[in-house]
Amino acid sequence: LAKTTQPISMDSYEGQEVNITCSHNNIATNDYITWYQQFPSQGPRFIIQGYKTKVTNEVASLFIPADRKSSTLSLPRVSLSDTAVYYCLGGDGSSNTGKLIFGQGTTLQVKP
Amino acid sequence: EAGVTQFPSHSVIEKGQTVTLRCDPISGHDNLYWYRRVMGKEIKFLLHFVKESKQDESGMPNNRFLAERTGGTYSTLKVQPAELEDSGVYFCASSQESKGTPRGNEQFFGPGTRLTVL
Numbered sequence: 181l182a183k184t185t186q187p188i189s190m191d192s193y194e195g196q197e198v199n200i201t202c203s204h205n206n207i208a209t210n211d212y213i214t215w216y217q218q219f220p221s222q223g224p225r226f227i228i229q230g231y232k233t234k235v236t237n238e239v240a241s242l243f244i245p246a247d248r249k250s251s252t253l254s255l256p257r258v259s260l261s262d263t264a265v266y267y268c269l270g271g272d273g274s275s276n277t278g279k280l281i282f283g284q285g286t287t288l289q290v291k292p
Numbered sequence: 293e294a295g296v297t298q299f300p301s302h303s304v305i306e307k308g309q310t311v312t313l314r315c316d317p318i319s320g321h322d323n324l325y326w327y328r329r330v331m332g333k334e335i336k337f338l339l340h341f342v343k344e345s346k347q348d349e350s351g352m353p354n355n356r357f358l359a360e361r362t363g364g365t366y367s368t369l370k371v372q373p374a375e376l377e378d379s380g381v382y383f384c385a386s387s388q389e390s391k392g393t394p395r396g397n398e399q400f401f402g403p404g405t406r407l408t409v410l
Contacts, residue, residue, distance in 0.1 A: 212396065212397055214397040214398075222401075222403055222404075223296070223383050223401025223402050223403055223404055224335070224383075224401050225401065226397070226398040226399065226400075229396075229397050229398065269397065278323055278325070278340060278387065278390075278397070278399070279337040279348060279351070280325075280335075280337065280385075280397065280399060281337065282327075282334050282335040282336070283334060285334075
């Protein structure tokens with residue numbers, strides 16, 4: 181299994197860019213790296229997924245170096261509503277199961 | 293488009309009783325997953341349906357848990373008899389994409405059912 185390691189918590193201020201880095205030293209060759217966001221009393225919500233280099237969508241950017249041993253989720257100009265838990269997920273290396281493997285996540289607190 | 297719904301949102305039962313949780317996935321999603329978070333722990337995978345078939349049930353904790361997905365639509369997760377350690381939040385998720393595709397890990401989660409066993 182691809183164990184991921186990320187900071188337990190981070191603080192930021194409104195309007196700042198936030199970068200959350202995750203390490204996944206034993207990511208399998210066929211696994212994507214995925215990030216989810218979770219607000220209190222809600223289920224996790226998919227943010228972004230990538231395999232290598234850079235992926236950008238309307239919510240965030242994901243940077244993955246060539247060795248794929250880490251990834252960085254970048255949230256531009258955060259607001260108070262971005263306060264949430266952010267999960268970095270590797271995979272289980274299997275080609276036919278879609279189960280997600282959650283770690284403890286990073287609790288991001290955005291302050292005014 | 294309606295999202296994944298779960299019923300009930302909360303359930304409080306006594307040890308030894310039976311509880312059935314229901315999940316309605318997004319219409320047309322063949323993949324349905326159950327996860328749970330027990331107090332202070334990480335979200336853990338329970339099982340995965342593809343349509344009405346169990347694809348992976350490696351995360352089911354023991355035989356007190358029974359999941360079904362009749363006709364490949366909604367799913368139920370029954371706990372019988374419930375034990376104290378079963379307390380937690382049970383999430384259901386659905387997806388249409390296949391693993392290994394650019395959005396293959398995108399699953400749509402419901403709000404969860406909070407189960408409390410006294």
